[in-house]
Structures are given as structure tokens and as C-alpha cells.
Amino acid sequence: MAFAAEGYRAILGLGTSVVALLTGIDFSGDRAQTPWRPMGTADPIQILKGRRNFEGAARKAYLCGEWLGTFLVNCTEYQATIYPRGTAACGGGTVCGSFKATITIKSWRLSGMELESEAAIISEIAFDAYNVAIL
8 A cells, every 4th residue: 555645744843842844745655465365265365464664755854943963863753743735724723634653764965054055955855654643
């Protein structure tokens, strides 16, 4: 099973601090399958097994405050709220189609760190996601 949701955004946090906003997210998930043949049947059925594996990519990251050093550290676990761009609240302040996940950044591209640069630009971000829950 796989799906793409380009145009999603994610707010990344550590504890109660907002660290970054990710934009232009492609998000996908899959789960391993195994054939299973019920007693008395000739045709196998594909059964989903194990936990779901999620990964994604984002076009850009906008960092809050002085979080660049923390953001670039591998294996940092961020609490993320991921939501579709341009959607309205469903009620109770929840954005329709949004979900929460724990995210670890796998790779990124950093530019704009040259002398006298206004700000670093982080792009081409890849991440793994787990503990995914629909809001």
C-alpha cells in the first residue's frame, strides 16, 4: 500500500519548542505481505503483517530561531504534525486529513552558508516516520 500527498506541510517540535516547518512533503507507507491459504481453498490470500513502514521527503525546511545545529544532527526524533496545505479545520481545531508522527531526518541538502548569507537554505530532505496516528 502506498500513497503520495505532495503539498503536505509538517510542524516539527522537540518537547514544547517548535523547531521547523517542512513544506512540499511527499509521504508514503507500505506494509509487507505474506500469502496465506485458508483451509479448503486453492487461492492464497495476501495478509498484511508487521508494522507499517513510512518514509517521506520535503522540498524545504524553515527553521525557527537557532535550531539549525539541532536540525542537522542525525537521529534526532521530532514530534511532527503533518497536514494538507490549504485545508480548513474539521472541528475542535483539528485540520482535516492531518496526522501526528515521530520523524527522524535521514538526509538533507544545505546551501546559503557562505559569508554574509542571510539564512541557510535546507532542501531535499528525506525522513522516516513512525508512531503515525490520524488526528
